Amino acid sequence: MKKLVLIFLIFVSAATQAQNPTLFEEANEAYTNDDFDTAIAKYEEILENGKTSVATYYNLGNAHYKLNNVAPSIYYYEKALQLDPTDEDVQNNIEFARSMTIDDIPVIEETGFEKRINQFLSTFSYNTWAYFSIALSVIFAVLFIFYYFSRKPLIKRALFGFAIFIFLLGGISVFFAFHQQEIQFNNQFAIIFTEEAAIKNEPSQRADTAFNLHEGTKAKVLEDYQGWVKLELSNGTQGWTENNNLKRL
Structure with a gap:
């Protein structure tokens, strides 16, 4: 009798799981059906529940890339690489996303x-x-x-x-x-999330604008000061921008 009850409970559990797929599976299904907005919402819900993974960040980046959301796609690919710098799929896709950015900033190579x-x-x-x-x-x-x-x-x-x-x-x-x-x-980094961000010589609206950065550009965070952030680009150029222009990795 106990064995029959146990088998019944296992069957009910399996049936319940089949009828209630995981949130990740639902997000993947939405992505497969080209419903990228729904997929993004479900992937973000997974992250809000504290369940981070390379796959979740990678799929989020892919969904945003399909919608031509440059900054979010690069941001989530970067988050995936933080967890696994060796993932070739992420490395390949982030290069595609970076090709959509406006700013072409040379990188000073270490020697x-x-x-x-x-x-x-x-x-x-x-x-x-x-x-x-x-x-x-x-x-x-x-x-x-x-x-x-x-x-x-x-x-x-x-x-x-x-x-x-x-x-x-x-x-x-x-x-x-x-x-x-x-x-x-x-070494904290951030991604520019606004369409265009003014980079000032000093942390003040009255300061001269040294140059502008555009969405998707990655920069190193050097300093915070009263709602302003000092950034350094890959070519060594530095400047200040408002904190709401970027999202930190």
Whole structure:
């Protein structure tokens, strides 16, 4: 009798889930049916519920791209890359979105050892580096246990040497995780969301306009001051704009 009740409950649960698809599935279905506004609303509801993922940000970027919403599409692609810098689909699509922007700002490339280090660190997010360090810590603990209980001197030396090597790798992974986290949190970026944003020489409406930026342009946030934000472009140019002209990543 209990087995029959259990089978019935499982069947009811499965039927309920089939009749009530998840919000993500509903958003995907709306996107497939070219109902991009509905898809955007449902993806945003997922984010409001605190459920962030590369797929959600990526699909949101795609939906906005289909509607030619330049700034939001770039913004959500950038959010996806923050979670997974190695995602090739996101990397490809953000280039398409960037081609829709008006501003063509050259990038000053890093050179030398610092460039190679930053490129290597950016291969993974700080969360991934942290997972590496945890996995290496577990491997180290297992190797130490085998070393402790081993009775053969040759095996003990081999296990000890390998354990020390894994320990050092774990320490390096921890360092990389903290360093990548520091880069991400100290280097704050924003996307221009207004059609055109005046960039001033000083944080004042009376200040001269140095130049204008347009929607979708990415800039580094340097400073906040009474509703104004100091930005730095990829070519090193700096200026002030009102906070409501942008959305921070």
